[in-house]
Amino acid sequence: MQDQSYLNDYVFHYSSFNEQWAAIPREQYTQYWSNYNLKGIIRSRSFNTLLDIIHKTKGDLNDLNKKLNITNE
Numbered sequence: 001m002q003d004q005s006y007l008n009d010y011v012f013h014y015s016s017f018n019e020q021w022a023a024i025p026r027e028q029y030t031q032y033w034s035n036y037n038l039k040g041i042i043r044s045r046s047f048n049t050l051l052d053i054i055h056k057t058k059g060d061l062n063d064l065n066k067k068l069n070i071t072n073e
Contacts, residue, residue: 006059012047023050025061 011029013022023042024032031038040061044050057063 004055007051007054009059010054012050014047020045021047021050023054 009026011024011026013024013032014020015022020043022032025040028038028040032041042050042053042064044053053064
């Protein structure tokens with residue numbers, strides 16, 4: 001079995017308001033509750049989509065941002 005310890009770096013939250021899952025990097029977890037539009041949060045209606053994205057990037061947000069063409073400005 002491959003190492004999936006990078007999943008430990010995320011907290012998952014489901015919002016029934018917008019019917020979406022959020023994958024929140026642990027270092028941004030407390031900020032998430034006061035700033036919904038915080039950069040670095042991955043959202044999807046499908047939990048499995050979030051897992052697929054995190055697995056493909058092995059949890060590397062820089063890699064994810066490059067693939068999604070997101071800047072940190």
